[in-house]
Amino acid sequence: MAVHIRPDTRGLRLTSLADAAEQLGISIKTLRRRISDGTVHGYRVGRLIRVDPDELRERLLTEIPSAK
Known part of the structure; x- marks a missing residue:
């Protein structure tokens, strides 16, 4: 049985991948790669x-x- 540990998300200001990519001047695909390789956290x-x-x-x- 898989155990899912929920991160403490209190105080986080979450934004969409499109908005974040636009603010940083990078592609959504790059953000998805960084989430996949563990560089940044993604929240569903x-x-x-x-x-x-x-x-x-x-x-x-x-x-x-x-x-x-």
Whole structure:
């Protein structure tokens, strides 16, 4: 029997993949890949998949160090 552990989602502000992809300038397919490989968490709400935009910024955006 599979045991499903529900994450603590209190305080999360979830958004659709389309909105999140548009905000970051990436494709929905890229977001789905990142959810699949475990880089970010996806949350199923009924049939829809939602993501936390704050987590996306934290995990996907990285600063490029300057050469100075």
